[in-house]
Amino acid sequence: MSEYVIETEALCKRYDRKLALDHLDLRVPRGNVHAIVGANGAGKSTLFRILLGFLAPSSGHARILGCRSDALTPALRGRIGFVNEEHSLPRWMRVDAVTRMQRKQYAHWNQAAFEEVIGHYHVLPEQKVGQLSRGERAGLNLALALAQSPELLVLDEPTLGLDVVAKRAFLEALLYSSAAEACTAIYCSHQMEEVERVADNLIVMEHGRLMHMSAPEDFCARVRLWIADMPFKGPPPSEVPGLLEHKRIEGLHHYLVLDQDDDFGSFLESHGVRSMQSMPVSLDRAVNGFLGKNHASPAAA
Numbered sequence: 001m002s003e004y005v006i007e008t009e010a011l012c013k014r015y016d017r018k019l020a021l022d023h024l025d026l027r028v029p030r031g032n033v034h035a036i037v038g039a040n041g042a043g044k045s046t047l048f049r050i051l052l053g054f055l056a057p058s059s060g061h062a063r064i065l066g067c068r069s070d071a072l073t074p075a076l077r078g079r080i081g082f083v084n085e086e087h088s089l090p091r092w093m094r095v096d097a098v099t100r101m102q103r104k105q106y107a108h109w110n111q112a113a114f115e116e117v118i119g120h121y122h123v124l125p126e127q128k129v130g131q132l133s134r135g136e137r138a139g140l141n142l143a144l145a146l147a148q149s150p151e152l153l154v155l156d157e158p159t160l161g162l163d164v165v166a167k168r169a170f171l172e173a174l175l176y177s178s179a180a181e182a183c184t185a186i187y188c189s190h191q192m193e194e195v196e197r198v199a200d201n202l203i204v205m206e207h208g209r210l211m212h213m214s215a216p217e218d219f220c221a222r223v224r225l226w227i228a229d230m231p232f233k234g235p236p237p238s239e240v241p242g243l244l245e246h247k248r249i250e251g252l253h254h255y256l257v258l259d260q261d262d263d264f265g266s267f268l269e270s271h272g273v274r275s276m277q278s279m280p281v282s283l284d285r286a287v288n289g290f291l292g293k294n295h296a297s298p299a300a301a
């Protein structure tokens, strides 16, 4: 059994002039919940599509559960549960018929897991998939995916558009499954409060490249906010080490910085700071500051 559920090596995907994945080297270890975060267009869905064999890479290699993604057998696919934002179940089928169909398909069907998850939602067996609300459809999708007893669960923005209650139910079900079963989950989302709640490992992607991978709290520890009372405009932004974001609020300079230790205080002192304090930030602030740094700059031609 491979130590990694996902492995990519110099993985590239080009759509005409756009490089969606740029020599991506990623290794996701077995176990736990892993969250991939990145700005719109960072390449997260492209990566999932390649890993699941729906899309061919332009170059490089991708492996899932130790097998090449372009050669997945039905048996191997049966070990992977996939939930995406479209919740693409046949809309004309009744919930009980879809469930029966899936139960027949998977040898390790876990009815208790199905019932535990679907129990969070008010879904009736006689309803057609197309009649369910978005949240209920997401719940059904997750319940079906978890009941397969997958070794790996791949979730592409599964909670998009769900209300707070449906989202909470979804995340509880996800945590239940990753704790109760020997299941690795990989999950992509823009919602940091969710990531903070469920993820053991944070993967940050930018422009098709891997920028960071660690426990979420270790990423948070890389980013700090310094608030400084400084006369005039302060140093030019290009001279501020590790600068992610600078704002002036009520006359105080707010510097969000990456990978700076107490020397940053000495730097501010050298620019005539009168008083200063430094503080940790939330994961949301850290990730959005990190990703926001390059967001506004014009794309390279």
Ligand SMILES: Nc1ncnc2c1ncn2[C@@H]1O[C@H](COP(=O)(O)OP(=O)(O)OP(=O)(O)O)[C@@H](O)[C@H]1O
Pocket: 015, 016, 018, 019, 020, 038, 039, 040, 041, 042, 043, 044, 045, 046, 047
């Ligand atoms: N079929 C396609 N043809 C051309 N370009 C595409 C195609 N699919 C994706 N892209 C481009 O590839 C890049 C990566 O897209 P992808 O959907 O993988 O990003 P993402 O990280 O999932 O984004 P989001 O968070 O917005 O869902 C984007 O710049 C997108 O415009």
